[in-house]
Amino acid sequence: MKTWTNFLRSALSLGLIASGSLVALAQSATHDHQRCGQQHALEQLYERSPETRASVQAAEQAVQDYVRQNAGNLRVQEDIIYIPVVVHVVWKSAIQNLSDAQIQSQIDVLNEDYAMTNLDRASLRSSFNSIAANTQIQFCLAETDPDGNFTTGIIRKQTGKASFNDTDTAGWDGVKESAYGGSDAWPRSQYLNMWVCNLDPTSGVLGYAYPPGVAGALDGVVMNYRYFGREGVVIPPYNLGRTTTHEVGHWLGLRHIWGDGGCGVDDGISDTPTASGPYFGCPSPTATTCGSLDLWENYMDYTDDRCMVMFTEGQGVAMRNVLNTVRSSIPVSPKCYFNTGVEEPALAVGNGLQLFPNPVTGNVIQLVLEQAAATEGMLQIFDATGRQVWSQVQPAGWQQVSLLLPELPNGFYLLQWSGMNSEITQRFVISK
Ligand SMILES: [Zn+2]
Structure with a gap:
């Protein structure tokens, strides 16, 4: 130089x-x-x-x-x-x-x-x-x-x-x-x-x-x-x-x-x-x-x-x-x-899902759907690599549910509700 x-x-x-x-x-x-x-x-x-x-x-x-x-x-x-x-x-x-x-x-x-x-x-x-x-x-x-x-x-x-x-x-x-x-x-x-x-x-x-x-x-x-x-x-x-x-x-x-x-x-x-x-x-x-x-x-x-x-x-x-x-x-x-949305399912519009508490500090979470589920469907949780770590079938008509989670390590997760005609996802963090 x-x-x-x-x-x-x-x-x-x-x-x-x-x-x-x-x-x-x-x-x-x-x-x-x-x-x-x-x-x-x-x-x-x-x-x-x-x-x-x-x-x-x-x-x-x-x-x-x-x-x-x-x-x-x-x-x-x-x-x-x-x-x-x-x-x-x-x-x-x-x-x-x-x-x-x-x-x-x-x-x-x-x-x-x-x-x-x-x-x-x-x-x-x-x-x-x-x-x-x-x-x-x-x-x-x-x-x-x-x-x-x-x-x-x-x-x-x-x-x-x-x-x-x-x-x-x-x-x-x-x-x-x-x-x-x-x-x-x-x-x-x-x-x-x-x-x-x-x-x-x-x-x-x-x-x-x-x-x-x-x-x-x-x-x-x-x-x-x-x-x-x-x-x-x-x-x-x-x-x-x-x-x-x-x-x-x-x-x-x-x-x-x-x-x-x-x-x-x-x-x-x-x-x-x-x-x-x-x-x-x-x-x-x-x-x-x-x-x-x-x-x-x-x-x-x-x-x-x-x-x-x-x-x-x-x-x-x-x-x-x-x-x-x-x-x-x-x-x-x-x-x-999570910051990029890579491979993340699209968020449903007009049919929200709330999750408490977030960050999750214990083993229990509460879910509230904005509108009661029209059909039977499935709740699933995915970890940050996209791997399914938990799932549960839910009957038609549910709107609120309290879930006992398995032991999961701290990190980012995705919760997904899939009914027959709707799919909603919600991010959450486990930080114990
Ligand atoms: Zn330089």
Whole structure:
């Protein structure tokens, strides 16, 4: 990568940067803000653990082999892949202990950005419309923990550490290990781990993520609490959740759009134009390096949150290739069941079913139908994997019933009433 000062000098001499972005660029040159810490974190990790370099290369090779075997697949066409997320909030002062709403707002941003339903997508220059992509990748806060118990997908851990710094023994990665004042990762075969903390405020780094291939305990996204989500205590110009969109792109194998080098270095994605370096702020619509218009609206650039609005088809395919190879256990992990409605029977309209109490804390539940059942039918309970765990035949005319449930582990369940002409489902949680 070019140094910031060299980049600034060459950009200025070419007249490439709109005046509004000069301040942001100058700030970055003095490391007031470090838009993304991936390169720095990787260098530090390779120093602490030299063998990691080979395992990251091996992961890259595995994806490339898959691409060779599936040549010609240039469009995102498959079904939606859902990624369960566990957010570790590692906090010392109360302001760092983010609200549920701020955390959910980040999940919302991810789902919009990866599905291209973000409203600001309309600001993309028209010459790039044809390559903007819905990646068919979606996210949920995890609903069951590694033991199968109900979870909100949010872990709150108080720490004695005022911040996690790269001068610490474990570097920034200390946030990922309880031994260093952090919170231990959940299995990466089933979850995307995200840690939110006071990340090295002196360096001004917004966040970082490793590419596939690092040790499981270190695999995931780390974010400074000031740049996670789009409400609460976020600070502009990085207040719209795009840093996390960018870092998840790294976690799914994407490189920076300029390839972390000059015009001779590519990001490995065929439809992204070559660029000589990153853009900051919100650049000029005619910004050009390497002989073509630069795609600074891309999430893998360094522009302000309000100016990055899209992934390309090539990037979408590349991320899905990672999910089909080195992260292939994620798409079959059933941890996003209820928030997505996957395989969930349609809810009946105008004939409600109420269930008390919910969450269920004992072994007895009460059901009340809005209208008495017209026919005989069956009550069934399914667990989060869709397996039937209980059933009972009910006579015509029933409207209220008290049920004694078998011993069931904590978690999400679906209760279904199926009469001859009606089918009603109701979600509930067992939390004892
Ligand atoms: Zn980055």
